[in-house]
Amino acid sequence: MFEKLTLIGIGLIGSSIARAVKLKGLAKTIAITTRKSATLEEARALGLGDSYTLDAAEAVEGADLVILCTPVGVYAEVMQQISGHLAPGAILSDVGSVKGQVMKALEPMVPAGVHFIPGHPIAGTEHSGPSAGFPDLFVGRWCVLTPKPEVDAVAVDRLVSFWGALGSNVEVMDAAHHDLVLAITSHVPHLIAYNIVGTVADLEAATQSEVIKFSASGFRDFTRIAASDPVMWRDVFLTNREAVLEMLGRFLEDLSSLQRMVRVGDGEGMQALFTRTRAIRRSIITAGQETAAPDFGRPHGTPEAAVVPPTDVSPVMVREHGGGEDA
């Protein structure tokens, strides 16, 4: 499908693309370039590509598909290195979670004859680095492309086919719309998850250790996305500020209303809200974007779920806080 694919950055997403492209034979060669030599050596040891270099300009020479897979905060720096070396007719894309501001910053640096088609595969895990990737990451997930309307339709179709071959469904939309939808779908959820995990991190040590013990009651669900790559997420909030603040504003308005329901004891209001929210999850399962298995399919009753001594052994019993207040 392509002669030479260059991946700039080889973390979770970049390394998953490399694995899938190799598996499906979508490019004759894969060139990998990173800023850090340790990351490059890790990629080499994993055999993710065909050539490896710390020199991004060298990596893009002769490539007909170049994908930026770094945090969005370093795009401008990377573009300065590569823009004079991109082949005419090449497709230049990326995988960043923010599109509008990034496009504004990069477009002036894209040489004439290069097709700039920003992209965002809606897929990931909380793990990062070259070894975190796997070739099935994009299967059944959506990939959004946000080319300007004047971009060559043939080039767009090629990139659509590329993501389709990786297993994704592809949707083309404008950047501003992407950023607003992702603000509520992804950015505000991450912000909230980081925040509540931060609130726990600030609790006194004794309480914090109890929160960890009893986290299966809800809290641990939030810790997964709050374990995502800190630099990537810093850059998301730095570059999609307006949409994030807009959606966070809506969330906070609603939370004030729910807080009031709790304060005044409005049971009817709460029950109505809690009933309505069930339907959203059902829609997501029906859309094939979530597993129907209880508890995300987490293991129950397995050694993994029970590091602490299980069942017939005498139970761990701790008496503490036995002061005996009853309220």
Place this chain on the structure above:
Amino acid sequence: MFEKLTLIGIGLIGSSIARAVKLKGLAKTIAITTRKSATLEEARALGLGDSYTLDAAEAVEGADLVILCTPVGVYAEVMQQISGHLAPGAILSDVGSVKGQVMKALEPMVPAGVHFIPGHPIAGTEHSGPSAGFPDLFVGRWCVLTPKPEVDAVAVDRLVSFWGALGSNVEVMDAAHHDLVLAITSHVPHLIAYNIVGTVADLEAATQSEVIKFSASGFRDFTRIAASDPVMWRDVFLTNREAVLEMLGRFLEDLSSLQRMVRVGDGEGMQALFTRTRAIRRSIITAGQETAAPDFGRPHGTPEAAVVPPTDVSPVMVREHGGGEDA
């Protein structure tokens, strides 16, 4: 271990207890009682107990262990029915997520000679009803008991052993402390999850359908606990109001600070917070309360994850919002 166990209410938790008790032979007979006859018939069809009745008073006759497994909002009503029928020496317990206010309300109704030992197994899934239960639900999870200090130690030890036999680790603490820890571990996370899913439910239909499509970017994690039983959770917020408002207050203070970081573009502050939160997840995994598998072990690249047409088939391509603004 017990002659007769009576389960009042047979949803996710009650039916999981029934299954585990039967499997491990922890009681000679299990009596099941519910308010709704449909639920009782479902339990009977599943063979969860040895006797079934809509009459709670009849169900507790001669039982040496009675566990309330209904939403906490109906405890008082149930206690009025059963208090005159509890056997002397019986242990009366429950599985509710709130302890302080519930104990205050119930204690005056507990007959002398009955050992009242409130309990809370920290386990569950987002599913509810008799068919949602499974016997391994409690393995490796914590169960908190909150007896008053004057309660018979032998009875407490019996209940500790019972939960230990179900696979749980047991901790005894006072009710007020339980309620504060669970407010941040469980109640506020549920409140926040219900809230953000509610915010999405209020979006215009077009945007909402996109949130559902792109939910794998973070949002869907929240929908699991926001799909929990609405009545149970209504009752939690009605009965643990003060601790919930206290912990919600801390969360909101922190969120104001984070919101400001986004607004002023404080990248360093964000990165520092996002790095700190990773450690909390690692602690939870080390404590055996979470799976180390990426993405909770969700399926990737399987038919379940891809209801929409996969890979080699031509990708779904939708062009919309092609207006072409770039911010």
